[in-house]
Amino acid sequence: MTGLDALLERYARRLARRSDRRGFLAALGAFVVGGAALPLLPIARGFAGDGGAKGAPAEVAGPEGDPTRCEYWRHCAIDGFLCSCCGGSQTTCPPGTEMAPLTWIGTCRNPADGKHYAISYNDCCGRGYCGRCFCNRNEGDRPVYHPYRSNDINWCVGSTSQVYHCSTALVIGLAEEGQPEK
Amino acid sequence: MTGLDALLERYARRLARRSDRRGFLAALGAFVVGGAALPLLPIARGFAGDGGAKGAPAEVAGPEGDPTRCEYWRHCAIDGFLCSCCGGSQTTCPPGTEMAPLTWIGTCRNPADGKHYAISYNDCCGRGYCGRCFCNRNEGDRPVYHPYRSNDINWCVGSTSQVYHCSTALVIGLAEEGQPEK
Amino acid sequence: MLAATLIGAAAAAADIQSDERGQVAVLPAAPGPHWLWVPDRVLRHAALFDGDSGAMIGVVDGAFSVSGPAPILAPKRGEIYVVDAVYARAYRGERKDYVTIYDATTLAVRGEIEIPPRSASISHGCQLAAVLDDERFLVVFNQDPANSVSIVDLEARRFVDEIMIAGCALVYPTGGSRFAALCGNGTAVEVELDATGHQKRVARSAKFFDVVADPVTEKGVRDGSRWLFASFAGQVHAVDFSGEQPVAAPAWSLFTEAERAAGWRIGGTQHLALHRATHRLYSLVHQGGPGSHKDPGAAVWVYDVGQEKRVQEIAVPSLLPAFARPLLELERGGWGDWLLRRLAPNPGVHSIAVTQDAAPVLFVRHEEIGAVGVIDALSGALRREIDEAGVSGPTLIVPGP
């Protein structure tokens, strides 16, 4: 196999790993920021009343610690363009977009400390597809009849404009356990 | 060089030949069907009064005779998606689209008889990009300040909707000479 | 500066051969047996192909959906419907949702029907809207994020009613003026409309699957009054909607214990297809771990639904050569094509669909490879590849009943 053949095979493998160009993020719960359009699930109760910002967990080196990479540990259930590649970061929307008030929560293990964290995959909305750093991982994803665990739903649904631009991955706290279904 | 390397080089060469994803067709004149918004140039006078349909010239075998190919002889000044690949043909718009009333005329040599023909590159309008069989050839193209010879202009400009879908290549008659600028 | 004098290209008027201007193609009155719509989320249209010739024969647009527009044919009406939405300023401003009505033969826009501005945008694109068997009502799934459906009267061309379906999702026609939805508590609910399109009756099945332990995917296939669903682990649940209440039959498995242990599972987007006349169920499968339920597969296993057993395995060829051929400007069947076919690995496909005629074809698509494979659905042999079939999109839609 020549070098280019190997490259082509890598491309094929990568395609095989990616299942969805535009979908949304796996969910373990949901909460509303500054509203009560949906019931707050227990997992979100500890965070609904304040703005967070108590400091992020430690990060590791390499792709699992790089927010512009699909391998980043917080992205274990993400499905979309990474805001870190679009003018924002894993916690910040790009200029001119709006962070979706409705979201859904995954659980990802941080290799830096071995702990599981609850991750809120807030979409950034109101501009068209970012088009960079597409990433789809489906740990814990469920069909759309179980909406707050479904990463196929356009979660800009609660925003001013439902046009999807990119996705963030905010830590909202420690989770006691990881994903149950293995 | 391995086979795949050769393929990649072909890709590069192809890219190098294509200069414009979405532009329009080179022009040697212009006419208005059923209207007089623009002066009829002499070349069009013979055809403005009737519907045409006096039979098309002979075709050759191979890519130069295949309307789904960029190499097709009528495409010597085309810039866009070939309607022959979009549900129409070199002379027919795809279902649901509208053939542009304004157009521009090129001169292409038909290898079947060695004669030069005046070609009218009518756009088909009112649906988004077809996205198939993009082809750009610029024989006789001129800048947009010389509009009826410029293939960069969206020639759906005179249609009900200015949204561009694909381009046809109608023979409208014999031309006495080919392109002058060689 | 007149062009003609400058370029010397005056026509010889006595000797004109010329093409007729203004011609626009039309489609045959009835769909061909192997026609296929390919929705595209980037090009924002659905392209219609003839699987026999491989030619694109038409297109309808749709700007809004993250899955690409899904054309829905109503054969008796001779119309095609697309649920769409616009913002007043493309990406911002007031949102307006509507159903575009296309003539099925000319693909011209016949009209439109405004609907509540909350039609769902879901990346898998499956079962987001449907024309009921009566061909009178179109049902559109809404999410804002509460779940509901909009009922559209196709005869009167107007929105009739919105029906809340809390906890349930999507639209599965079940006969007459009835449709079902799948629910987050492991049940199915069926709604019957009255002659004016308002809710007449609601019935719910018993719980037939576990949403956490082994949920069914939304990508069911219809067999008359029954819908067949497959679970993540490969259990087939057939739900019968012919009675007063939906009733699920005992589940059966697509996989043996040994196959399951070897990691075989369902996967992809539109991963099931059914040829009704022969009761053949096509299931896209792969070997993978947890969370791989959306991964593409390179094998389609075929089952006899009555016997509940596998009768055939179809190997899905790599679509990479068909994808790369136009990029590389290679001739189909030429040396470069031959080389590509030998060297290209197989990333598999996400979606499958089968036609309902006596010589059915199986269409296969990878969401990010702009090519569609056309496979003989009985022999499993590759018939052709359609290249330049789009940029990105999840579904394959065979028009017709």
Next chain:
Amino acid sequence: MLAATLIGAAAAAADIQSDERGQVAVLPAAPGPHWLWVPDRVLRHAALFDGDSGAMIGVVDGAFSVSGPAPILAPKRGEIYVVDAVYARAYRGERKDYVTIYDATTLAVRGEIEIPPRSASISHGCQLAAVLDDERFLVVFNQDPANSVSIVDLEARRFVDEIMIAGCALVYPTGGSRFAALCGNGTAVEVELDATGHQKRVARSAKFFDVVADPVTEKGVRDGSRWLFASFAGQVHAVDFSGEQPVAAPAWSLFTEAERAAGWRIGGTQHLALHRATHRLYSLVHQGGPGSHKDPGAAVWVYDVGQEKRVQEIAVPSLLPAFARPLLELERGGWGDWLLRRLAPNPGVHSIAVTQDAAPVLFVRHEEIGAVGVIDALSGALRREIDEAGVSGPTLIVPGP
């Protein structure tokens, strides 16, 4: 079916580390020296990149243009303008044209100004609209297909007037409230606006080029009150707009007779760039035949404008490795990248742009390769490649004066 009980993922409330929600990034008050807008006709937006880091730092949308939206900065106003249009139903229905006003720091939409629904859509995307030096008026080129310009008052945020410019095209700011256009009879015309935005004065140059024998391209570069244009054959025409009438200087050639005989010619889309402080003119060139004036090139020849002679040649590297790297998931600088760099041929680029700072960079782009090269404009050395820079588009826009 509450998720928390099912998944056992309850938060340990005493030990929370959490990120602040709702944060949205903003840009610095002034553009960075090496910022670049990359318009995209398929994604229907323009992405802003920092050439120093290679990072995308923002985006503005634009649905209509076949060249992708062109953001126009008015530095003193702190605003960015995009000429756009929508149809009432995305691809059909009533057309409405407007200028979207973005805050240059937040990129939020501050407002919009409706303009006549005939703004031009031209695939090369060059000089379709401009803010005049006064920063009071925005001028938009129209084509329906008659040529005109719309004058927009940015202070009052309203459309002021439409001025016919029959036979002439595009918008070249020339100072104050003045702009020029190129005309099909080989001249340039200059229009001066009065304080209210209406036409005050029109002046026309003598004929300075032959539209058939050797036309100048529309892709001129500005040097104060002068615009420099290059002809298909490589003649440089400098037109001075400082006086009562535009005056063209005698043309000089980019190519020697020997070079011309060897097939060297200009080519591409945005094929000229000027670094004003050093008077260096960058010209994208290739070897080709007639009709190749839009073909990409892999060489940038640099000229001293005052001396009218070539002072440097810059080899443009292949953008294929940067294009393929994310597709193949290769690490920058890894073995695969190394291999690609050795093997990949060079299709050249269509467009170039240069920054105006003391350490300028030259940006290069191929219309169909989603990557941008960042080259040291003085040494010619490649500084970096920006990958995943879009799908397709013709232009490169350096913000700022």
